[in-house]
């Protein structure tokens with residue numbers, strides 16, 4: 685795996701969670717020249733549909749569409765995501781390899797227990813990655829901030845990212861997960877996430893958040909500290925229908 689230093693490292697409990705939760709933001713950042721990598725914490729081997737091999741090739745294709753520099757898998761155990769010291773050290777190493785300024789993790793209050801565990805494991809390991817005396821063979825590195833994306837549950841966002849111009853790219857990346865999401869030609873058993881209603885819901889949520897931001901589509905994030913705006917005037921331009929330029 686050719687891991688390189690990136691601006692953003694996005695952690696996904698299962699392949700597809702990160703694409704679903706913040707794929708539009710990642711694609712938008714890539715267009716701005718920000719580099720990002722994706723770390724899948726598990727191979728998704730407990731999923732009702734698909735196999736780990738199919739899911740891996742789908743995840744690779746989705747990462748390519750979003751513009752990721754790399755996508756790696758730590759294989760920490762789907763359906764029983766391990767959060768012990770050994771797992772923590774694997775995440776510490778991933779952070780030290782990629783040396784990101786920003787880390788994305790799922791909300792710790794999410795519905796799937798693996799998501800909730802990932803939401804605790806990643807920020808704790810990201811902190812420990814900065815301890816000089818924690819030796820792993822790689823230099824210490826602490827990211828500037830860990831921010832959380834919503835995979836399933838909704839949480840009032842600390843800030844929104846306009847993904848209007850990258851939303852089609854996000855949908856194209858999600859379509860790469862043919863074994864997981866809605867596909868009228870699939871003969872696999874239907875699950876909640878493979879239903880047409882679920883796929884329609886992705887757009888509905890992005891549109892609802894976009895409505896708040898007065899843009900077409902947005903993704904919401906939760907941060908323990910609010911981001912500092914360089915220019916609040918620019919940040920709210922066009923909110924009440926004024927010109928955005």
Ligand SMILES: [Zn+2]
Nearest residue numbers: 697698701796
């Ligand atoms: Zn998941």
